[in-house]
Amino acid sequence: MMKLFSKRFRRDGVTGSLWRLVAFTLLLVAGQLSAQAQGQALTGLVKETDGTPLPGVTVQLKGTTRGTQTNIDGTFQLTDVPANATLVFSFIGKTPQEVQVGNRTAVDVTLADDSKSLNEVVVVGYGTQRRKDVTGAISSISAEDFQKGNIVNPEQLLAGKLAGVSITPPSGQPGGGSTIRIRGGSSLNASNDPLVVIDGLPVDNSSVNGASNPLSLINPQDIETFTVLKDASAAAIYGARAANGVILITTKKGLQNDQLRVSVSALGSVSDVIKQVPVLSADQFRAAITQTGNAAQQALLGTTNTNWQDQIYRTALSGDFNASVTGSIKNAPFRVSFGYLNQNGILKTSNFERYSGSFGISPRFFDNHLRVDLNLKGSIINNVFANQDAIGASVSFDPTQPVYSGNSNYGGFYEWLDPATGNPNTQATRNPLGLLMQRQDLTTVKRSIGNAQFDYKFHFLPELRANLNLGYDVSTSAGTIFVPATAASQFFRGGQSSQSSQTRDNKTFEFYLNYAKDLRSINSRVDVTAGYSYQDFIRDAPSYAELTADGTEFTPAGVPFKTQYTLLAFFGRANYTFNDRYTLTATLRRDATSRFGPDTRWGTFPSAGLSWNVKEESFLRGVKALSSLKLRVGYGVTGQQDLPSGLSDYPYLPRYTLSDLTAQYQFGNTYYRTLRAEGYDANLKWEETQAINAAVDYAFFDGRISGSIDVYQKKTKDLLATIPVPAGSNLTNRVLTNVGNLENKGVEFSINTNPIRRERSNLDVGFNITYNQNKITNLSKVPSPNDPGVLVGDISGGTGNTVQIQTVGFPTNSFFVLRQVYDQNGKPLEGVYEDRNRVGETVGDGLITIDDRYRYQSANPKIFLGFTTQYTYSKFNAGFVLRGNVGNYVYNNTRSNTGAYRNFTNALGFNNNGSPNVLETGFLNSQYFSDYYVENGSFVRMDNLNIGYNFGKVTGRQSTSARGMNLRASVTAQNVFLITKYTGLDPEVSGGIDRNLYPRPRIISAGVNLDF
Secondary structure, three states: OHHHHHHHHHHHOOHHHHHHHHHHHHHHHHHHHHHHHOOEEEEEEEEEOOOOEOOOOEEEEOOOOOEEEOOOOOEEEEEEEOOOOEEEEEOOOEOOEEEEOOOOOEEEEEEOEOHHHHOOEEEEOOEEEEHHHOOOOEEEEEHHHOOOOOOOOHHHHHOOOOOOEEEEOOOOOOOOOOEEEEOOOOOOOOOOOOEEEEOOEEOOOOOEOOEOOHHHHOOHHHEEEEEEEOOHHHHHHHHHHOOOOEEEEEEOOOOOOOOOEEEEEEEEEEEEOOOOOOOOOHHHHHHHHHHHOOHHHHHOOOOOOOOHHHHHEOOEEEEEEEEEEEEEOOOOEEEEEEEEEEEEOOEOOOEEEEEEEEEEEOOEEOOOOEEEEEEEEEEEEEEEOOOOHHHHHHHHEOOOOOOEOOOOHHHHEOOOEOOOOOOEOOOOOOOHHHHHHOOEEEEEEEEEEEEEEEEEEOOOOOOEEEEEEEEEEEEEEEEEEEEOOOOHHHHHHOOEEEEEEEEEEEEEEEEEEEEEEEEHHHOEEEEEEEEEEEEEEEEEEOOOOEEOOOOOEEEOOOOOEEEEEEEEEEEEEEEEEEOOOEEEEEEEEEEEEOOOOOOOOEEEEEEEEEEEEHHHOHHHHOOOOEEEEEEEEEEEEEEEOOOOOOOOOOOOOOOEEEOOOOOEEEEOOEEEEOEEEOOOOOOOOOEEEEEEEEEEEEEEOOOOEEEEEEEEEEEEEOOEEEEEOOOOOOOOOEEEEEOOEEEEEEEEEEEEEEEEEOOOEEEEEEEEEEEEEEEEEEOOOOOOOOOOOEEEEEOOOOOOOEEEEEOOOOOOOEEEEEOEEEOOOOOEEEEEEOOOOEEOOEEOOOOOOHHHOEEEEEOOOOEEEEEEEEEEEOOEEEEEEEEEEEOOEEEEHHHHHHOOHHHHOOOOOOOEOOOOOHHHHOOOOOOOOEHHHEEEOOEEEEEEEEEEEEEEEOOOOOOOOOOOOEEEEEEEEEEEEEEEOOOOOOOOOOOOEEOOOOOOOEEEEEEEEEEO
């Protein structure tokens, strides 16, 4: 056989060439093997810019197929690496990096974020879209950019980070909720809170009994990204609940084919009071009483010097512990987490304890055609609510009196007593510490949120997907309040023993089809979605009798409460992109709510958006300095059916309410509770918000400078408002109806820069600023040019006093006050105000009445801004977050209520302390309606200052790829400083009226993170 082949090859004249080719190949292989034999072993560590080890990075010898991946601790090892080799490091979302090996035996690399890769896909309603195809106003933020430190609630992660998103952080109350506003509020009486969607499940974000914040039941450590849909073009796909914007939360997941990873973190925090409400010292108080009080009032003065705010506040310790396990089992990535938080409040007795757990798994079936995402989250919260009446009492209680009485009466606390009976004085301020220590207010809240999403890519048509989403949101709460009979606050009713409970059961069913295909023949891409949504909300709250401390019935149980409402919707969206430059998006959603009658139940919410990727045009394609330039414009309509707090879910139906026990009718010797007709509007319908947005997205120098400019206008009509009923009606005096219009318009600007981007150091700087102008454009169904508006803004002091008003042509919550007159030295003159009302052609009628009040500033900021920076050098990182408001005004109710000499002395057998502002004004009587107390609340606050250090692998050998434990440590300060001219405790007050504010503490935290 060999001879035959040899003859054939010789006959063909190719035998010599073949053997020469074989010999050359053998020599080449031998040379390569020789080179490899002479290569070197190489180890290394790959990190993120903040020093965190990066597992799963591909490390490849350039020009070959040889390579490896980094381990869980970011380390890698390669053998037989030629000295002239080049290593290529690559990872999704990071900028690839090439490194010449040379004579090194170890190569450490830091991979920076690749803005292009990170922004390729963005989460939108019911799916994802390519970032380049997005036409609406959408902002995203990921875990590495979140606020750091003692973060209790998810929304705190966003504060100051995104243009157009204003987050007023909670008071110092543990677990307290923030006020979230996206491009200003869209309603007067209905909800202004955005819709929250967690892993595709729209959740119920209304209040849960016993939880000061419904989002506090979500562990922030489980969150991977936030996406905010700000304009109607982006949010209209959620039509019925999207008038105030939408926040999409994506939680952390396991990675496909990932190794098993364990992460453990612990954070310890110390919280302390930064500032106290200014009050007269004991010596100043004695001087004031001596100056203005009579002999009897002076005789009440004590001999001690008590700072009551020192008595009720404390240095509080907190701990936050989290553990998670991620990995992949047989093509099913998973993540399991557990968290425990125990946060003590700076107000004594207040405490927030949370146990949380989550489980997520995403198996794939049928050659990856079917993906199942199962997400389960659960939490248990134990709240100890402090009696916040103690805050106001600490400002008012006589500082010359002792904390304790020296006897066992009334728990041993000093109280003002009636000399004739020895019982507590019914009119007097209670001992602040006694209010805290003699009340036990406990609540346990349990909440579970879960959904299963089935996403099937059809075998015969892979461009078509079917998505089924089944979800639930269930919560229960149970609370008790106990006040002993010996407590002065409840002495005359024999103490208090009460309980409460509530159950919420919400279910979601959603299904949609999505078809997405690149039509290369015509340089187009289409993405079409159509679906159906069903949500059901049930609330159940039994009624319990009010008992005294010994169990005697004080007030019988009322009527149990149970209610239900349902939402239905059909929705569709079409997205068409031509030549990767021009995109058109159209959305239509048809919603129905059971809260409205059959004739007005359905609402239609359309939207449309256009974008032009200008950078892809030929005249800009060669401009290297310009990385991206995109123009967007959008218009849409969104809806609102969330009713004002406390109203029935059936406001369009006639109904009767059982009267209170204090309003019974006597028939013979028996008393009967009556039925009272409630007001209703049978034609109640959707509140609608129409919005338009125009924007420019830009990026320069390979994305090292990027940002956007948005201009928007929102107009809300048919406001869901509670208005007075005309006299003579057989109904109640107020009714919920559709009346009024509201407008918000503004400009957003954001810029993100990366001025330093090197192998060992990186600096990211971001700035955003938003201008928002808010105005009421109509408040009545029938034009009423002389109608002053609706009085709002209840204050402490007097009975039924208000200092704000809703008026056409003015911002919401405008202050409605009298213009103060001052003397030549700038001192306010007591009771002297401008007589502003007109009588015919004459200004002033010689009387100061409500007609002389004017609209002066608003509680709404005109500008809010955020500034963030993060710097990394080798294993060290540091950063801070600044936030600010400009143009927000605050009514200092503490000053107006306690800053008068008459407040200190009275004929009721006790003295009260108050504001030292009285020494400046000399006011004898409280001047509640003076614009003197409306102060500029503009401020700049350093929210967060953080530093960290990555120690790397602390177990195992540093120079090998053997698994070990990676250690990272951090120190964070929150609420670092505040710059403001406001004279009160804190200018950041939701609603603009400062009274009895639970102070926000300064928090210092130290934490460690361990990764295995």
